[in-house]
Amino acid sequence: MRVDPVQADTALAVVLTVVTIVYGLQSYQARYRAEGWRPFDLAAAGLCVLVALPLAVRRRHPWPVLVLSVTGLLVYTGAGFQPSVNVWPPLLAGYTVIARQPPREAVAAGTLTGGAWIASGLEARLSVELAVAQSVIALGIVGIFATGTRRLAERNAQLAEATDRLRREQELRARHAVVEERVRIARELHDVIAHHLSALAVQAGVAEYVFASDPPAARAALAAIGATSREALEEMRGLLQVLRVSGEVPCDQERLYRAAPGLAQLGELVERTRAAGVPVRVVVAGSARMLAPGVDLCAFRVVQEALTNVIKHAGRPATATVDLCYRPDRLEGRITDDGPGNGRAVPGSGLGLIGIRERVRLYGGSVHTGPRPDGGFEVAFTLPVTSTDP
Template identity: 60%
Template sequence: MQTGRWRRRVDPLVTDTALACVLAVVTVVYARQSFAARYQSEGWPPFGLLAVALSLAVNLPLAVRRRAPWLVFAVSHGAFALYTAAGFQPSVNLWAPLLACYTVIAREPAGRAAWAAAVTAAAWTGSGLAAHLSPELSVAQAAIAVGVVWAFATGSRRLAQHNAQLAELTAQLEREQELRARHAITEERLRLARELHDVVAHHLSALAVQAGLADFVFTSDPAAARQAVVSIGESSRQALEEMRGLLHVLREGTGPGDADHLYRPSPGLTRLDELVERARSAGCEVSLSLSGPRRALPQGVDLCAYRIIQEALTNTIKHAGPEARVTVSLEFGTNHLAGQVTDEGGKAPAALPSSGIGLLGMRERARLYGGSLRAGPRATGGFEVVFTLPLAPLDTAGDS
């Protein structure tokens, strides 16, 4: 693991420089020792300063082969051609031009790489002829050497292209994951905004009406005023309970003692009677009608129906006034849940502003679960909210 990280930290220029220096030193030392032992007897010129200088010119440019592959290729092959033309023993400097050719083939398109391979093959063929090899052997030696380099270099180029594509795909996937995470956060914020609106608007509307009623009958009907104050206390406690649940969801972490609050079930139609009683305590005359076989609903659908009815009753308290008569109807069908909240209108309270978010939230909730919702004034006066939510068929729902 540590070795892999160390390799990734090493600059390629450093490794190429080290390789160029090693090749230059080995070439010069080997050539001078070989000339003294063997090449002099074969009639080659002495390996003097000119031979050393040309050998360094062949090998040292490899230090920048990744940064300027064509320049290194030209300098190395040019110096190699001069070295061969000067009559020095040609087999000494064969490998540096071959490595320069590899670099060009690995980095350039096939058309340009073919020109580099042809030049290197010609240089190797000329070196073989200068070394007194037969033309056939010289050509075969050059073809084999350049062919091996071509195979390795093209394989390296394809691998580099594949790695680049993988890196691009990885970056694209990371961007998509980030976008999905942001989208999920946005959806969660919208959901929590709807929940906060439903909780705050419903309970505060009921509190405002009940407080107004208590103030109105404080002297004329103390019993009614006391009942209104009791209702204010109950509504406040229920609002605090639901707000705590939402705030626990928003917390970054919870301790072991908070688990009960965090996983407390969301309200549903089982608490519909409490919802109706709160509306009645605000002064509305509410009648509840249920039809069809009752059954357990999915949690999301259950919460959706509860929130729609809650918002409809909240709007009634806001806009129709405490004396309005409201009818809440629920029908459990074989494959749907249908609900209707209607009021006959009344005198609206003086100061209960509306943002218009409630109707939008109800429609969003219904669409979220594949249902529909219609809300608007009635022809005979008042207002109505009608919604339908799809359910699994009754024979596969598991409860009835």
């Protein structure tokens, strides 16, 4: 539980004030009355309050507190009152200034506090040597602790600044990764839409050709045109929802016109991963079927990024498993590994995983990434799908 500094200082000031007054009364009756010191009366108690109670605000007003405390101590000793524990509050006030103010002010605070201690020692009938020695020792100890506190505060401030800068950099990197992924989706948009438009052109040609000679075939072609166009519109709508990037982004023309991969190329991807030194096992459940090009591409990219993650971070020996389950209304995928690598669990790392989430969310799916309880890493995704006839 964190203690409020203001409450702690207030409690300390009150305790020191009470202790000083009680000690002054008891020590006067027990010792200093017989030695002829001035009686410890209300004036002495009031000066004790002036010396100790301002410590309640020492963090907010370090210099005024030090001046009040030192002034109270000098008036107390100059009025002929007995030696007391009043010397400690000015020392604490001096520590606060030394620890929190610039070096020049710290030297001035040390000089003021040391002078008050020497004056108090002389008024207490100590020798000059002893009064100076106790002042030097007390200020030396205070200086050591105050310097350590100052350096710790400076390091904490630097650490807080570095942490804030790192957080901003991570946010920028994450946004940059999302933008890059959107640009890549935009480049693949040509392939997806081109597929649908090509199918529409072929089916329209078939319908025109057999319109008079084979009406059932023409109707089937027209039905296929309707289904294909609706699917194309749906994919266009999903893609355009996330393509809000500047037109100044450079475009790789070669990649733009390259055919978009899909799960049909999963075997090639697995072989490349095995060639990189990671054994891969593929398990397919359910009835494998053709998927809409956008969903097919998304599923392939998720598996690709997950296997790339295994190669880069899992360590060796590591074995990866790709599980695909075709259900009537969705495709479920799970890519796991048993590698010892744990760097992938660090928050903010893995920009490829950010791209995975962006892709899957684009098609209305869900994804989960994280370390497995028994070791290794897991990427699990679900994509809503509909059958596409060849």
